[in-house]
Amino acid sequence: MASRYQEVYAAWKHDPEAFWAEAAKAIDWDRPFDRVFDPDAGVYGRWFPGALCNTCYNAVDRHVQNGHGNQLALIHDSAIAGTVRKFTYAELKREVVALASVLRNHGIAKGDRVIIYMPMIAEATFAMLACARLGAIHSVVFGGFAARELATRIDDARPKLIITASCGLEPGRIIAYKPLLDEAIQLARHEPDHCIIAQRDELRCELVAGRDIDYADAVARETAAGANVDCVPVAATDPLYVLYTSGTTGQPKGVVRDHGGHMVMLKWSMDHEFGIEPGEVFWAASDVGWVVGHSYIVYAPLLHGCTTVMFEGKPVGTPDAGTFWRVIADHGVAALFTAPTAFRAIKGQDPQGTFIPKYDLSKFRTLFLAGERADPETIKWAERMLSVPVIDHWWQTETGAPITQNPVGLGMLPVKYGSPGIPMPGYDIRILNDAGHEVPNGTLGNVVLKLPLPPGCLPTLWNADKRFHQAYLDEFPGFYKTADAGLLDDDGYLFVMARTDDIINVAGHRLSTGAMEEVLAEHPDVAECAVIGIADQLKGQIPLGLVVLNAGASREAADIEREAIGLVRERIGPVAAFKSVIIIKRLPKTRSGKILRGTIQKIADLEDWTMPATIDDPAILDEITTALKVRGLAG
Numbered sequence: 001m002a003s004r005y006q007e008v009y010a011a012w013k014h015d016p017e018a019f020w021a022e023a024a025k026a027i028d029w030d031r032p033f034d035r036v037f038d039p040d041a042g043v044y045g046r047w048f049p050g051a052l053c054n055t056c057y058n059a060v061d062r063h064v065q066n067g068h069g070n071q072l073a074l075i076h077d078s079a080i081a082g083t084v085r086k087f088t089y090a091e092l093k094r095e096v097v098a099l100a101s102v103l104r105n106h107g108i109a110k111g112d113r114v115i116i117y118m119p120m121i122a123e124a125t126f127a128m129l130a131c132a133r134l135g136a137i138h139s140v141v142f143g144g145f146a147a148r149e150l151a152t153r154i155d156d157a158r159p160k161l162i163i164t165a166s167c168g169l170e171p172g173r174i175i176a177y178k179p180l181l182d183e184a185i186q187l188a189r190h191e192p193d194h195c196i197i198a199q200r201d202e203l204r205c206e207l208v209a210g211r212d213i214d215y216a217d218a219v220a221r222e223t224a225a226g227a228n229v230d231c232v233p234v235a236a237t238d239p240l241y242v243l244y245t246s247g248t249t250g251q252p253k254g255v256v257r258d259h260g261g262h263m264v265m266l267k268w269s270m271d272h273e274f275g276i277e278p279g280e281v282f283w284a285a286s287d288v289g290w291v292v293g294h295s296y297i298v299y300a301p302l303l304h305g306c307t308t309v310m311f312e313g314k315p316v317g318t319p320d321a322g323t324f325w326r327v328i329a330d331h332g333v334a335a336l337f338t339a340p341t342a343f344r345a346i347k348g349q350d351p352q353g354t355f356i357p358k359y360d361l362s363k364f365r366t367l368f369l370a371g372e373r374a375d376p377e378t379i380k381w382a383e384r385m386l387s388v389p390v391i392d393h394w395w396q397t398e399t400g401a402p403i404t405q406n407p408v409g410l411g412m413l414p415v416k417y418g419s420p421g422i423p424m425p426g427y428d429i430r431i432l433n434d435a436g437h438e439v440p441n442g443t444l445g446n447v448v449l450k451l452p453l454p455p456g457c458l459p460t461l462w463n464a465d466k467r468f469h470q471a472y473l474d475e476f477p478g479f480y481k482t483a484d485a486g487l488l489d490d491d492g493y494l495f496v497m498a499r500t501d502d503i504i505n506v507a508g509h510r511l512s513t514g515a516m517e518e519v520l521a522e523h524p525d526v527a528e529c530a531v532i533g534i535a536d537q538l539k540g541q542i543p544l545g546l547v548v549l550n551a552g553a554s555r556e557a558a559d560i561e562r563e564a565i566g567l568v569r570e571r572i573g574p575v576a577a578f579k580s581v582i583i584i585k586r587l588p589k590t591r592s593g594k595i596l597r598g599t600i601q602k603i604a605d606l607e608d609w610t611m612p613a614t615i616d617d618p619a620i621l622d623e624i625t626t627a628l629k630v631r632g633l634a635g
């Protein structure tokens with residue numbers, strides 16, 4: 001089939017408002033919008049002002065009303081617990097209504113914040129939708145973050161209530177959530193009124209009298225009482241959620257997502273970008289704590305009337321490298337979306353794909369990869385093994401949906417390995433040099449997006465318009481700075497090469513090295529430190545800490561290193577995958593005192609590097625090279 005991409009992209013460019021007005025017809029609005037886009041509202045304009053709508057209604061109720069109540073909406077498959085739970089749209093609605101009723105009884109109303117700190121259990125999806133139903137703003141915190149990270153988010157979002165579970169399951173260990181919750185509440189200045197706790201059989205916890213509510217008991221009571229909670233109409237421009245993502249400091253950025261634009265963009269993306277039909281099974285093997293989980297585990301598949309799969313497990317080791325194929329076969333999955341790391345892990349354990357023929361993958365049509373650079377080797381391996389298109393696509397927490405892709409729904413374009421595709425409608429990508437001038441095709445520069453951003457992108461940061469300006473809009477006036485460096489080729493394909501800030505990408509998880517440095521600096525023996533991301537065959541990148549000790553420090557180096565590693569795990573969480581620290585005599589700096597992180601990274605990654613002209617003392621780089629070599633961290 002010839003691709004309709006050029007025609008569709010040109011239609012958007014010709015008249016963006018007409019384009020999004022047409023896309024908005026796929027959403028049920030309680031009151032129509034006054035205009036498609038108001039350029040004078042908000043920081044850079046707002047989409048669909050004047051409209052009233054409800055995301056939960058569009059994701060759940062309308063499918064029931066349209067006669068699809070018996071269709072499967074959600075399949076929860078835990079490869080760790082060995083359980084599968086299935087919910088039709090009618091059952092999903094019952095679960096969501098009952099929980100919304102519990103929330104309402106505890107004072108939650110439109111605009112209130114609710115933090116959801118949960119493992120990958122079905123109740124996490126119910127919780128997000130119950131908030132959406134009431135017009136409350138959810139903020140999901142990834143379970144692999146430590147108590148202090150949760151506390152930071154509690155203080156920023158100021159939730160009235162927290163929904164959590166007694167435990168999460170990681171291979172070979174049970175993560176007790178309750179102690180983390182209690183510690184976070186103790187650390188935070190803001191105190192939630194209540195916590196709703198889903199007890200899991202693997203590890204139950206004691207509830208705090210007066211504060212904690214047993215999830216199952218409370219929901220059962222509401223169900224027995226025949227609770228009914230209507231979807232609360234909210235402005236299309238009201239926030240649906242706040243999702244914190246790494247910034248350049250320890251203070252994460254609260255990415256705000258609105259209701260109207262978000263629904264329009266996600267619904268459009270399912271058809272046109274992902275090529276999925278309502279009724280098909282869509283599986284995003286991510287976590288609800290990340291944006292991929294928000295958009296493509298919960299909201300997009302449900303808005304589109306698909307069956308979504310929530311998976312608790314890992315691509316390998318739960319129990320083996322055939323788990324993904326087992327889930328695809330068991331549930332008739334049409335499309336899988338995951339991070340390249342997952343496929344590198346499977347390829348590492350089963351390079352010949354011996355598990356694949358054991359499963360019926362006849363319904364499986366497309367593999368989508370995103371979240372980090374997809375190396376051509378891994379893409380080609382997946383293509384060979386699965387005989388389906390493998391689609392790399394690029395986006396960010398901030399955009400909520402792909403910026404570039406090979407739009408299978410519009411008809412495939414030629415694949416260029418190493419490129420996550422071409423701009424999707426809504427995105428006018430430019431490459432600028434540091435002075436803000438556009439560079440010719442093929443030239444590396446700052447990847448920026450011409451304003452306004454399309455529906456579904458963040459309108460601002462939570463309570464931080466100024467930070468939004470500073471972080472994204474100020475450096476290149478008229479453009480949104482992605483903080484990725486890359487190039488466009490003559491056919492309009494984007495190649496994303498690196499970040500221009502201190503964010504690193506570990507197994508598809510976005511982490512701030514600045515935040516890790518702030519933690520290391522708290523160690524009493526550490527005078528100075530730098531954290532860089534070094535290449536890793538499995539996870540893409542892993543963090544490496546370089547620390548300089550205080551003059552008087554006399555303790556064993558190994559003890560200090562162990563403590564430093566423990567500190568990052570305790571303060572940020574195991575997800576940081578912070579396992580390497582080396583103690584060095586001094587850090588290489590420019591004469592103005594800037595640490596030469598980029599040069600150290602090149603040395604560690606065995607890339608060509610040149611001596612920076614501004615270096616304070618060139619001998620330090622030799623010291624670092626030796627230190628890295630001794631530890632096997634550089635050639």
Ligand code: COA
Pocket residue numbers: 119142143144145168170171175285286287290292314315316338339341342345370371506507508509538573574575576577
């Ligand atoms: N709660 C508590 N701890 C968690 C957690 C959670 N929800 N998620 C991860 N962790 C812990 C892990 O147990 C691990 O701890 P450890 O250092 O004690 O082993 C650490 O955080 C790092 O986790 P992870 O990045 O998952 O690495 P892993 O070594 O456990 O597994 C892979 C390696 C390749 C299997 C895994 O990284 C993977 O599946 N990656 C796919 C990427 C992905 O889904 N990305 C999401 C964005 S699309």
Ligand code: AMP
Pocket residue numbers: 245291369370371372373374392393394395396397398420482483484496498499505508509510
């Ligand atoms: P996150 O906000 O966690 O989704 O991380 C976004 C960042 O991940 C981007 O700015 C990129 O640096 C990186 N990223 C995401 N997808 C891709 C991709 N397909 N190719 C290269 N980098 C990617």
